Amino acid sequence: SYVLTQPPSVSVAPGQTARIPCGGVNIEMKSVHWYQQKPGQAPILVVYDDSDRPSGIPERFSGSNSGNTATLTISRVEAGDEADYYCQVWDSRGDYAVFGGGTQLTVL
């Protein structure tokens, strides 16, 4: 089965840029989606199809996908961005979803 690899944690100072990677074999061939989950809350979709944003998501959230790594980028990080972030793809051959292990973003 397809595997997505994320670092357990990323730390960044307020106002700086956070980059959260998601590794997978030839991931550039897949559409990658990103979810934000704050403690005690359900996940919400923040980026879909590699780099698109749902309505209501700030422009500070962006994504890219190349080679074996997709990346969620959060610009001008705020304290309220502190959360767990998960990448997700859909394995069309097996018709199932795959989540990365999640990355905890800490705002210093």
Added chain:
Amino acid sequence: QVQLVQSGAEVKQPGASVKVSCKASGYTFATYGISWVRQAPGQGLEWMGWISAYTGKTNYAQKMQDRVDFSIDADTSTAFMELRRLKSDDTAVYYCARVGELRLSYWGQGTRVTVSP
């Protein structure tokens, strides 16, 4: 607006079954599927499978396909997840999510299931 509202918390004994509901509103129910995702305490998201709200076709994660059933009541726009032969490591928050175009765009609030003797 799109909403998915799930049933309340459950406490079950090992070996029992649990059935969680997920009532959808704000969109045409049959146009999208429903995925179920669970999250054990302190752990990441685990995809359990999905059901087409149009055809009722299901696809389950291999790990639990012999213990789980998804179903749909189209008349009430409600999806159901039943998990049988519960074990302690089934203790988790269970989420339903609307699935379309390979992504989970809207999520329910979650249902906490505790398995304890």
